[in-house]
Amino acid sequence: MNSFEIFRDRHNLEAQAHIDEARRFCLSLGNSVVESVRAHRIVYGKGMTMRWFADICPGEDSTTIKIQRGRREEPLIKVVPYKDSISVVFTDIQNAYDTLR
Numbered sequence: 001m002n003s004f005e006i007f008r009d010r011h012n013l014e015a016q017a018h019i020d021e022a023r024r025f026c027l028s029l030g031n032s033v034v035e036s037v038r039a040h041r042i043v044y045g046k047g048m049t050m051r052w053f054a055d056i057c058p059g060e061d062s063t064t065i066k067i068q069r070g071r072r073e074e075p076l077i078k079v080v081p082y083k084d085s086i087s088v089v090f091t092d093i094q095n096a097y098d099t100l101r
Contacts (some may be wrong), residue, residue: 003037014082015058021086022056022065029097045101053096067087069096 008019017041026044027033036043041057055066055075061082066075067089076096078089 004035004042007037007042011058014061018063018080018082018086019056019058022054022063025087025090025099026054026056026093029094033097046097053100054093060084066094066095067092071098 004023004045008016009028021034023042024044026034030046032047034045034047036045041055043052044054044056045052051071053068055068057064060078062079063086065078065080067078070076076092078092080086080088
């Protein structure tokens with residue numbers, strides 16, 4: 001079992017749905033996407049320099065997503081309740097990915 005599966009299995013089914021959907025979307029953005037599983041969150045970056053664009057952190061009843069468009073900008077923080085689809089942040093994530101060089 002890899003670290004993603006271990007991370008995923010520690011959360012409830014609603015959180016797992018958000019984690020899976022966010023992962024599928026982020027990895028579909030291109031071959032340069034790098035996934036880094038941390039203790040309490042998963043970070044997606046672009047390229048070997050790991051310039052991050054999405055930070056996915058499941059919580060008790062919602063997922064917090066930090067979206068970074070550039071080093072000089074403050075991250076956009078969105079909280080998506082488990083009752084809602086995490087896809088509401090996909091446009092922002094796509095824009096952040098496209099903005100990074």
